[in-house]
Amino acid sequence: xxxxxxxxxxxxxxxxxxxxxxxLLLENKAELAARVGAELELIGVAxxxxxxxxxxxxxxxxxxxxxxxxxxxxxIVIEVMGGLEPARTYILQALNSGSDVITxxxxxxxxxxxxxxxxxxxxxxxxxxxxxxxxxIPIIRPLRESLAGDKVNRIMGIVNGSxxxxxxxxxxxxxxxxxxxxxxxxxxxxxxxxxxxxxGYDAAQKIAILAALAFHTEVPLDRVYREGITKVTxxxxxxxxxxxxVIKLLAIAERIDADGSGEQGVSARVYPALVxxxxxxxAVRGAFNAVFVEAEAAGSLMFYGAGAGGVQTASAVLGxxxxxxxxxxxxxxxxxxxxxxxxxxxxxxxIYTRYQITIQAKDQxxxxxxxxxxxxxxxVSVETVEQSVNPSEPGKTPTASxxxxxxxxxxxxxxxxxxxxxxxxAVESITSxxxxxxx
Ligand code: NDP
Ligand code: HSE
Numbered sequence: 001x002x003x004x005x006x007x008x009x010x011x012x013x014x015x016x017x018x019x020x021x022x023x024l025l026l027e028n029k030a031e032l033a034a035r036v037g038a039e040l041e042l043i044g045v046a047x048x049x050x051x052x053x054x055x056x057x058x059x060x061x062x063x064x065x066x067x068x069x070x071x072x073x074x075x076i077v078i079e080v081m082g083g084l085e086p087a088r089t090y091i092l093q094a095l096n097s098g099s100d101v102i103t104x105x106x107x108x109x110x111x112x113x114x115x116x117x118x119x120x121x122x123x124x125x126x127x128x129x130x131x132x133x134x135x136x137i138p139i140i141r142p143l144r145e146s147l148a149g150d151k152v153n154r155i156m157g158i159v160n161g162s163x164x165x166x167x168x169x170x171x172x173x174x175x176x177x178x179x180x181x182x183x184x185x186x187x188x189x190x191x192x193x194x195x196x197x198x199x200g201y202d203a204a205q206k207i208a209i210l211a212a213l214a215f216h217t218e219v220p221l222d223r224v225y226r227e228g229i230t231k232v233t234x235x236x237x238x239x240x241x242x243x244x245x246v247i248k249l250l251a252i253a254e255r256i257d258a259d260g261s262g263e264q265g266v267s268a269r270v271y272p273a274l275v276x277x278x279x280x281x282x283a284v285r286g287a288f289n290a291v292f293v294e295a296e297a298a299g300s301l302m303f304y305g306a307g308a309g310g311v312q313t314a315s316a317v318l319g320x321x322x323x324x325x326x327x328x329x330x331x332x333x334x335x336x337x338x339x340x341x342x343x344x345x346x347x348x349x350x351i352y353t354r355y356q357i358t359i360q361a362k363d364q365x366x367x368x369x370x371x372x373x374x375x376x377x378x379x380v381s382v383e384t385v386e387q388s389v390n391p392s393e394p395g396k397t398p399t400a401s402x403x404x405x406x407x408x409x410x411x412x413x414x415x416x417x418x419x420x421x422x423x424x425x426a427v428e429s430i431t432s433x434x435x436x437x438x439x
Contacts, residue, residue, distance in 0.1 A: 012080065200270040258351070
């Protein structure tokens with residue numbers, strides 16, 4: 001029954017996501033009203049340029065360049081403009097006037113989340129952000145609500161679609177990084193500034209948001225370790241394939257007791273890693289996303305779907321809108337996200353990982369022993385060694401290629417091993433260093 005006054009919705013932004021939010025909101029008005037118990041009245045859509053071409057028809061009388069007037073008049077504000085400013089100022093204005101806010105802006109949340117959540121809490125407003133991580137995939141609500149009574153220990157995900165597309169094309173079609181990036185650009189997958197994707201910044205923002213929710217701890221963006229995919233070579237992709245692995249850009253958040261003292265800390269990190277081909281994340285192809293969550297009671301859970309796209313992201317925004325509108329109708333306090341656990345965010349050096357290191361070594365007596373010694377000196381245990389002799393070149397010392405897989409060790413020890421190998425006379429060159437996950 002619709003017996004509540006119409007709720008006034010302000011939409012900030014009508015680009016890929018915003019135009020689809022507006023379309024769905026207008027097309028599904030009656031159904032949404034029935035679900036909420038109040039009409040959702042789109043009172044206006046703020047844009048930079050009213051004349052810009054849009055992916056959906058929006059009645060011209062709704063378009064405005066005056067975002068502030070819309071915010072003042074709204075019950076609920078949807079921010080899909082992107083960027084840090086003026087999005088931050090607009091969201092603060094909306095929250096301070098008591099409006100609930102929905103945002104898809106991962107960059108803003110990862111940078112100014114604490115300030116925004118505090119502002120919301122102070123006035124009893126709610127900030128919703130399901131679309132900010134992995135777009136259409138429900139992952140925020142499961143962490144915030146469904147798993148709220150459980151203890152999440154680890155999250156490992158592919159949360160950037162464009163880099164997954166690039167790595168997948170390198171793997172499945174044998175493309176170079178440059179050729180795969182050109183394809184991704186052509187398909188419109190990359191951000192306007194592609195370094196946000198390929199250098200891992202976008203994935204770092206997303207894992208900072210997930211880690212904070214999962215571990216009830218503030219995770220500043222500058223404490224997230226980050227490596228992108230720009231150094232991944234075609235040779236690494238081929239070697240991975242031959243050895244039963246695939247390379248994925250992983251975003252990992254983990255609760256760990258790094259020094260065995262019983263004191264827990266949090267690690268949040270992004271890097272390309274070898275994943276066994278039989279691992280569920282290896283099957284995530286193209287621009288899709290997936291997030292693998294391990295919780296104490298629930299066990300392993302996998303969330304999979306479209307991690308980008310205007311209409312797909314609009315689905316998550318509208319889900320948040322229905323929740324916000326229902327709260328308006330039913331009343332009740334906002335859900336505050338707690339950072340009570342306040343765990344230490346650990347640097348990468350203290351994290352336990354495995355490396356696979358490919359070395360071109362002199363093919364001479366004693367070389368293998370020298371190399372094995374370097375691992376032992378740094379307390380790193382070798383798990384596998386595969387050797388192949390390289391074709392000989394006239395006048396050159398014969399060389400062999402050694403692929404060494406390690407057991408888990410601290411990242412600090414593993415990188416010391418790599419430095420010592422590079423300085424060793426037995427080693428001609430190190431041709432690949434990559435972490436291994438999912439074993
Ligand atoms: P677009 O660049 O396509 O659209 C941005 C919109 O905001 C445009 O309509 C633009 O106006 C408007 N805008 C920008 N600055 C201002 C301003 N100062 N005042 C008023 N309007 C402004 O972005 P997307 O739709 O792709 O992304 C929106 C948000 O959603 C971002 O935070 C993004 O990270 C997030 N997101 C996007 C996904 C995607 O697949 N696209 C997936 C998940 C999250 P005009 O049209 O006039 O230029
Ligand atoms: N650039 C992002 C990606 C868009 O490739 O996943 C969705 O956040």
